[in-house]
Amino acid sequence: MDEAGTGTVLWMTDVVKSFGGNRALCGVSLGINRGEIHALIGGNGSGKSTLLKILAGVLPADSGSLKVQDRAWNLRDFTPEAARESGLRFVHQQPTVFPSLSILDNLCINGQYSIGLMGNIRWGSTRRRVLDTMERFGIDASPNQLVGQLSPAMRTMVEIARALQGQEPGSQSVLALDEPTAALPSREVEMLLGMLQRFASQDSQAILFVTHRLEEIVQVADRVTVLRDGMDVATLNREGLSKAVLAEAIVGRPLEAFFPEPVAQHPASRPVLELDCVNGGGVRDLSIAVEAGEVLGIAGHMGSGRSTVLKLIYGATTVESGRVCLDGRELALHDPEDAIQAGIGYVPEDRLGHAVLPTMSIADNLAMVSPRDYWKGGRHQRKQEFADAAAAIKTYGIKADSPSVPMNSLSGGNQQKVVMARWLRRGPRVLLLDEPTQAVDVGARADLWRLIQDAAAHGTAVVIASSDLEELAHLCERVIVLKEGTLGIELNGASGLSEDDISHALHDLEAA
Amino acid sequence: MSSGTAKSRWPYLLEASGLPILLVLMCFFFSVLPETSASFASIDNIRITLGAQSALIVIAMAALIPLICQEYDFSVGATAGLGAVFAASAMAAGAPIIVAIAIAIVLGLVVGLVNGFLVTTAGVNSVVTTLGTATLIAGVVALKTESKSIVSGIPASLTDFISGELFGIPRGFYIAIIVTVGVWYLLRQTPWGRYLSAIGDNRQAARLLGANVKRRLLSVYLISGALAGAAGILLIGDTGTASPQIGPGYTLPAIAAAFLSVAAVQPGRFNVWGTLIAILFLGVLNSGLYLAGTNPYVNDFANGGALIIGVGLASLLGRNRSQQA
Ligand SMILES: Nc1ncnc2c1ncn2[C@@H]1O[C@H](COP(=O)(O)OP(=O)(O)OP(=O)(O)O)[C@@H](O)[C@H]1O
Numbered sequence: 001m002d003e004a005g006t007g008t009v010l011w012m013t014d015v016v017k018s019f020g021g022n023r024a025l026c027g028v029s030l031g032i033n034r035g036e037i038h039a040l041i042g043g044n045g046s047g048k049s050t051l052l053k054i055l056a057g058v059l060p061a062d063s064g065s066l067k068v069q070d071r072a073w074n075l076r077d078f079t080p081e082a083a084r085e086s087g088l089r090f091v092h093q094q095p096t097v098f099p100s101l102s103i104l105d106n107l108c109i110n111g112q113y114s115i116g117l118m119g120n121i122r123w124g125s126t127r128r129r130v131l132d133t134m135e136r137f138g139i140d141a142s143p144n145q146l147v148g149q150l151s152p153a154m155r156t157m158v159e160i161a162r163a164l165q166g167q168e169p170g171s172q173s174v175l176a177l178d179e180p181t182a183a184l185p186s187r188e189v190e191m192l193l194g195m196l197q198r199f200a201s202q203d204s205q206a207i208l209f210v211t212h213r214l215e216e217i218v219q220v221a222d223r224v225t226v227l228r229d230g231m232d233v234a235t236l237n238r239e240g241l242s243k244a245v246l247a248e249a250i251v252g253r254p255l256e257a258f259f260p261e262p263v264a265q266h267p268a269s270r271p272v273l274e275l276d277c278v279n280g281g282g283v284r285d286l287s288i289a290v291e292a293g294e295v296l297g298i299a300g301h302m303g304s305g306r307s308t309v310l311k312l313i314y315g316a317t318t319v320e321s322g323r324v325c326l327d328g329r330e331l332a333l334h335d336p337e338d339a340i341q342a343g344i345g346y347v348p349e350d351r352l353g354h355a356v357l358p359t360m361s362i363a364d365n366l367a368m369v370s371p372r373d374y375w376k377g378g379r380h381q382r383k384q385e386f387a388d389a390a391a392a393i394k395t396y397g398i399k400a401d402s403p404s405v406p407m408n409s410l411s412g413g414n415q416q417k418v419v420m421a422r423w424l425r426r427g428p429r430v431l432l433l434d435e436p437t438q439a440v441d442v443g444a445r446a447d448l449w450r451l452i453q454d455a456a457a458h459g460t461a462v463v464i465a466s467s468d469l470e471e472l473a474h475l476c477e478r479v480i481v482l483k484e485g486t487l488g489i490e491l492n493g494a495s496g497l498s499e500d501d502i503s504h505a506l507h508d509l510e511a512a
Numbered sequence: 513m514s515s516g517t518a519k520s521r522w523p524y525l526l527e528a529s530g531l532p533i534l535l536v537l538m539c540f541f542f543s544v545l546p547e548t549s550a551s552f553a554s555i556d557n558i559r560i561t562l563g564a565q566s567a568l569i570v571i572a573m574a575a576l577i578p579l580i581c582q583e584y585d586f587s588v589g590a591t592a593g594l595g596a597v598f599a600a601s602a603m604a605a606g607a608p609i610i611v612a613i614a615i616a617i618v619l620g621l622v623v624g625l626v627n628g629f630l631v632t633t634a635g636v637n638s639v640v641t642t643l644g645t646a647t648l649i650a651g652v653v654a655l656k657t658e659s660k661s662i663v664s665g666i667p668a669s670l671t672d673f674i675s676g677e678l679f680g681i682p683r684g685f686y687i688a689i690i691v692t693v694g695v696w697y698l699l700r701q702t703p704w705g706r707y708l709s710a711i712g713d714n715r716q717a718a719r720l721l722g723a724n725v726k727r728r729l730l731s732v733y734l735i736s737g738a739l740a741g742a743a744g745i746l747l748i749g750d751t752g753t754a755s756p757q758i759g760p761g762y763t764l765p766a767i768a769a770a771f772l773s774v775a776a777v778q779p780g781r782f783n784v785w786g787t788l789i790a791i792l793f794l795g796v797l798n799s800g801l802y803l804a805g806t807n808p809y810v811n812d813f814a815n816g817g818a819l820i821i822g823v824g825l826a827s828l829l830g831r832n833r834s835q836q837a
């Protein structure tokens with residue numbers, strides 16, 4: 001298809017955007033055709049989210065133009081209202097749902113309530129429509145539930161449902177999604193991708209799609225635009241797409257031994273972490289043991305209790321009965337503070353809600369795990385803290401000018417690296433990771449995997465809850481699969497586990 | 513420390529020094545303005561102006577600490593009044609000064625305990641809680657004093673010490689500065705203070721980082737209460753009396769100053785030195801206006817305007833910070 005072809009529904013040219021002295025976008029051009037799924041990929045901080053925010057009118061560009069629905073716009077003064085009127089719909093990387101409103105209200109807040117003759121809301125028919133939408137998007141909850149109480153995955157589905165509901169076939173609209181799958185388990189990912197394909201092929205919907213999961217691109221993308229350091233370096237067509245080609249395009253160099261070699265068996269040792277018939281937060285009668293140097297994986301579908309298990313061990317959810325033991329001694333966990341003092345670390349699933357201190361600096365974000373480390377002689381040792389933070393920025397490949405920049409000026413993937421570095425650089429006794437490589441690019445994912453393996457090699461007991469089966473297969477000797485808060489299947493691969501093993505176990509358990 | 517590029521540094525410096533520069537300019541202005549030039553820069557006026565600010569500075573510190581964790585304490589002024597009235601009546605009954613000071617501080621701690629308990633354990637919103645306790649305190653004070661000022665029986669040694677001068681400046685002001693330095697140390701140098709910043713930034717994340725939010729908030733209300741109660745002694749020292757009405761009037765200027773601090777020294781953040789500068793700014797403004805012969809209600813305009821501007825700047829600068837580096 002030629003670039004300005006008749007099928008083009010949206011065309012951005014020469015988009016430039018700087019933050020302070022930093023160029024985030026240096027002249028990016030991008031065209032999207034009717035009925036195509038157009039993937040936008042690139043390393044962390046390459047400018048993808050910035051481009052989407054400009055397209056949504058929430059961030060003004062320094063310069064650049066947009067053609068959509070036969071109208072030309074200057075992107076310097078494009079507004080969210082103009083974007084809406086031009087038929088652009090978004091799912092941003094940062095959640096934009098209203099946490100203190102119900103699912104129903106979130107889905108209807110943009111004028112989708114059915115209105116009666118007196119201008120009143122007709123709750124009955126509104127509710128029926130919402131239930132229908134929720135069913136279509138696999139949101140298994142009551143419409144009255146508050147969105148703030150949902151898991152990140154469910155929240156994402158509400159967000160997606162809100163953007164996609166009521167799409168009319170063949171409309172001129174464009175749907176743009178920024179890493180919608182980052183927090184989703186595989187079943188929901190499949191559902192979403194299937195839905196996107198249906199929209200594109202049956203309804204000729206144009207879709208712009210950002211993701212770091214390369215297999216998704218190979219599966220559904222018609223064309224791919226690659227950003228690197230704020231420039232569009234390549235546009236690839238469907239033919240000949242493979243994970244290796246994409247990875248190379250993102251990182252900018254050939255990657256021979258790209259995915260590090262699989263799991264090394266850890267030497268047998270005594271268990272560090274033991275759970276004995278633990279109940280709490282929907283998890284029931286769970287007993288597991290993790291040895292020093294071992295990496296235990298937790299798999300399961302949405303709502304199976306993976307995250308809750310980690311929260312119970314960390315004292316963030318109350319243990320109702322049963323025992324959590326560290327080195328054979330029972331822990332009294334009343335608050336995360338107790339867990340941290342015992343040497344347990346935790347990377348939560350919800351990065352923005354539960355991990356990031358947004359206006360504090362990178363240095364603060366790294367040090368706040370244990371500010372006492374930098375309290376010597378009655379003073380806060382800022383110099384030392386900065387030097388350590390600068391070293392972490394290097395080690396963990398965080399894209400930032402200095403340790404003093406605030407966390408919310410980093411791209412999503414770079415924030416995740418800071419959150420991981422927070423714990424990895426301390427080498428805790430037990431490390432609990434919930435979706436540890438969400439939102440990071442392929443190169444950084446491999447780096448983080450290596451760092452997790454290093455930590456294990458130094459004797460840390462690691463527990464990973466992940467919906468990325470490749471990640472579990474790659475890192476874990478042992479994977480437990482949860483179903484409705486109980487241990488369903490334990491996979492013990494002396495010779496290593498494969499993605500297929502885990503996905504079969506997930507299927508079997510659901511069928512059972 | 514390396515902080516941003518040369519480009520992004522200048523607006524920051526301008527924001528940081530705007531209010532201090534304004535303060536200096538205003539001092540200059542009132543010193544040359546014909547109506548005030550004779551009286552404004554006089555030793556007497558400097559003494560009165562600074563002396564009147566000492567208690568306010570300490571009360572503002574009491575309001576600032578909770579503000580750092582996004583908690584609003586509207587009971588600080590009333591607590592200071594409570595401390596003043598009970599300490600004064602104890603002294604009038606013959607108690608030694610040190611006991612009176614202890615009474616003021618303990619009463620402050622009690623108020624802090626009640627506030628802290630209601631906010632952390634009962635989960636009542638801080639605005640509602642502290643407005644409630646402030647009202648209750650007003651009732652207690654009225655009951656204790658039968659709504660009459662305590663004017664006799666306050667030892668001269670106390671008032672002489674606090675309003676007496678050292679290098680032309682009342683000692684109470686030095687005390688307030690010492691308290692300010694102490695609060696700065698707590699907030700900026702100790703792990704406790706850094707946890708407070710984290711709690712203010714993202715409470716959930718702070719909890720998961722081991723900040724033990726409930727216990728820390730309780731300690732915040734205790735310290736805030738103790739400071740406010742102790743400020744009552746400065747109130748007695750400055751005026752030589754303890755009026756049952758005096759305390760609550762300090763709440764709003766104290767909170768206004770704490771809010772205005774986002775526009776000075778550390779732009780976009782509530783901070784100790786910015787609060788001090790804001791108080792001096794408001795003090796000099798009010799004194800200048802008074803000397804220029806304006807009506808007393810103009811001072812209300814100044815304080816109310818400062819609160820609104822402070823809150824406005826807080827949200828504006830906060831937003832700017834999250835949008836650019
Ligand atoms: N508010 C901001 N202030 C300063 N710099 C910013 C801001 N937002 C983004 N940047 C910078 O712009 C660059 C591009 O960021 P952007 O979020 O677009 O990256 P991205 O491609 O979406 O990355 P990721 O894959 O990690 O989400 C980064 O270097 C980032 O630090």
Ligand SMILES: [Mg+2]
Pocket residue numbers: 048049050093178411412413
């Ligand atoms: Mg992004």
